Amino acid sequence: MLNKSALNYCKNIRKKIIFSIYYARSGHVGPSLSCVELIYSILKLGINYKKKNRNKFVLSKGHAAPTLYATLDEFNLLKKNELKTLRKVKSRLQGHPDKKKLNLVDTGTGALGQGLSISIGYSLGSKLLNSNNKIFCLLGDGEIQEGQIWESAMYIGAHNLKNIIVFIDGNKFQNERSIAETLPEKNLLKKWESFGFKTMRINGHSLIAIEKIIKSFLKSKNKKPILVYCDTIKGKGVSFMENNNKFHSVKDLSEENYRKAISELS
Amino acid sequence: MTLSIREAFGRELARLGKKNKKIVAISCDLKDACKLSFFFEKFPKRSFEVGIAEANAVGIAAGLSMSGFRPFLASFASFITGKNIEIRTSISYNKCGVVIVGTHGGLIGPDGATQSSVQDIAVMRSLPYFEIIQPSSPRETKQIINYSSLSKKPIYLRIARNEVTEFLPKNYKFKIGLPSLIKRGKRNLVISSGPILSNCFMAVKKLGNNIGVLNLSSIKPINEKYIIRILKNYKNIITVEDHSIIGGLGSIIAEIIAKNNLNKNLKIHGIKDDFVDSDTPSSLEKFYKLDIKSLEKIFKKFFRI
Missing domain, CATH: 3.40.50.920 (Rossmann fold)
Structure with a gap:
């Protein structure tokens, strides 16, 4: 399913992220560009929006909303020109995902650290309903500094909630500086393993690697909940934004930068 | 009839749970004190002990609510309403139909300031979509639990541990919004x-x-x-x-x-x-x-x- 056209889709999604943030005159461009392949693959392979009772996607790092919106648009699930309304009053595309306004969003998020707990709620709900739904949760690598993440990890491990898969968008930066400068991670995968997860580390821009993991998660009888640490590049796809934390959150992306970014992606 | 309000709450919730299969209960290591234990004993499959992790409990309640259930999440009022950012984002922002039950509101006794909740109404009042209800007698408690189980709104129930002798008339009827x-x-x-x-x-x-x-x-x-x-x-x-x-x-x-x-x-x-x-x-x-x-x-x- 993920072939050459998937690469084009991801390119288009990146263009749409840049375009919508340019129009909004603000937005988290760097951390949106780092999780394009992840969100595209999760939605494409894991979520069937036509079904009522379906798998869930919890975007815990809610500031990557532009990626979610751009992907939904790429799948023709938004209205024409709706991306131009990002971050505007009365828009369905609020600065952080708002479930009340856009019902394709499975969970409104924004204050970090909460999505994994909500994923547990979905997981338990699915079990009570005998519906065998799977839950995809995407965390930021800075986000896991929140204590609630570890409360959730402890619960998921203790109850072996095998219908949850957690992806960490490991772009190595957070709001102000790099993770290493802020609060370095030590033995991250071992930590998750000790809580009862099966862990993997992949290139988070490799569509093939992500596809393999998602397909096996959807098919197989998993023995444990899964944690996938994804090495990604903040600002991926636009040379001057890559690993440049000035582009974590932009105010007023200049026309020059906008054109440069679009031409690089074309 | 003299009964503590929390006991009236716990017994009524367990009674309603038989008919209403949507009700689920979430505890943070305080199910006995909060009287959720009546429900836990009767409906173990719909009962979740989260441990001493109130923030996680709030998110779990939100997820269960978005899966179509009606969660009753109970803890000491001071502990659970202290999780403001979690309640605000996971429950309120998503307009989740969670009932947060804050027991031990008011003057609770020798445990003192940290466990007594005398700020919870102020804290919860500003959260959008939340209804706030404080039952005054065992009779009214039953009616309010019944209302809360059927409503789809986020509700904060302030429940006291004090014993109250029934003083409301037999024909008393609780109506939301009406003093x-x-x-x-x-x-x-x-x-x-x-x-x-x-x-x-x-x-x-x-x-x-x-x-x-x-x-x-x-x-x-x-x-x-x-x-x-x-x-x-x-x-x-x-x-x-x-x-x-x-x-x-x-x-x-x-x-x-x-x-x-x-x-x-x-x-x-x-x-x-x-x-x-x-x-x-x-x-x-x-x-x-x-x-x-x-x-x-x-x-x-x-x-x-």
Whole structure:
């Protein structure tokens, strides 16, 4: 399913992220560009929006909303020109995902650290309903500094909630500086393993690697909940934004930068 | 009939759980104290012990609610309403139908300030979509639990641990948004809810017929037109609460009076801007002047009887 056209889709999604943030005159461009392949693959392979009772996607790092919106648009699930309304009053595309306004969003998020707990709620709900739904949760690598993440990890491990898969968008930066400068991670995968997860580390821009993991998660009888640490590049796809934390959150992306970014992606 | 409000809550929830399969219960290592244990025993599959992790519990409740269930998440009021950012984002922002049950509201006893909740109404009132209800007697508690189980809204229930002798009439009916005048009076009105209402009621009974008593168990929403109609019949109004005088019942009544230019004498009686001390609940009621005798004195003075 993920072939050459998937690469084009991801390119288009990146263009749409840049375009919508340019129009909004603000937005988290760097951390949106780092999780394009992840969100595209999760939605494409894991979520069937036509079904009522379906798998869930919890975007815990809610500031990557532009990626979610751009992907939904790429799948023709938004209205024409709706991306131009990002971050505007009365828009369905609020600065952080708002479930009340856009019902394709499975969970409104924004204050970090909460999505994994909500994923547990979905997981338990699915079990009570005998519906065998799977839950995809995407965390930021800075986000896991929140204590609630570890409360959730402890619960998921203790109850072996095998219908949850957690992806960490490991772009190595957070709001102000790099993770290493802020609060370095030590033995991250071992930590998750000790809580009862099966862990993997992949290139988070490799569509093939992500596809393999998602397909096996959807098919197989998993023995444990899964944690996938994804090495990604903040600002991926636009040379001057890559690993440049000035582009974590932009105010007023200049026309020059906008054109440069679009031409690089074309 | 004398029963603690939390026990009335726990028994009624377990009774409703038989018919209403959507009800699920979430505990943070306090199911015995919060009386969720009745439900846990009867419906183990729909009961979730999260451990001492209130933030996680809030998110789990949100996810269960978005899966179509009606979660009752119970903990000490001070602990659970302290998780403001989690309740705000996971429950309120998503308009999740979660019932947060804060037990041990008000003056709880020797455990002291950290476990006593006298700021919870103020904290919860500002969260969008939340209804706030504080039952005043065992009879009213049953009706409120029934209402909460059927509603789809986020609700904060403030439940006391105090024992209350039933004082509301058999034909009493709780209605969301509507305060209930449980005793008529002339010129003078006492407004309260929760177990302190019963103290007010007893104090007023000793002082004769010209003091009315209003049960404000539906703290949010309040049908403003309805309460204004009641307030118009009284000149002197005192609010009584086992909660901070900042942001509780008194503040709510003051807002209504000010917004509508009602010409009233208002006294707000509650816990001043401070933490409460440790002692037995009855000693604390005396110390904070919320016991029947102190209230009698305060009413006498304010109403000039």
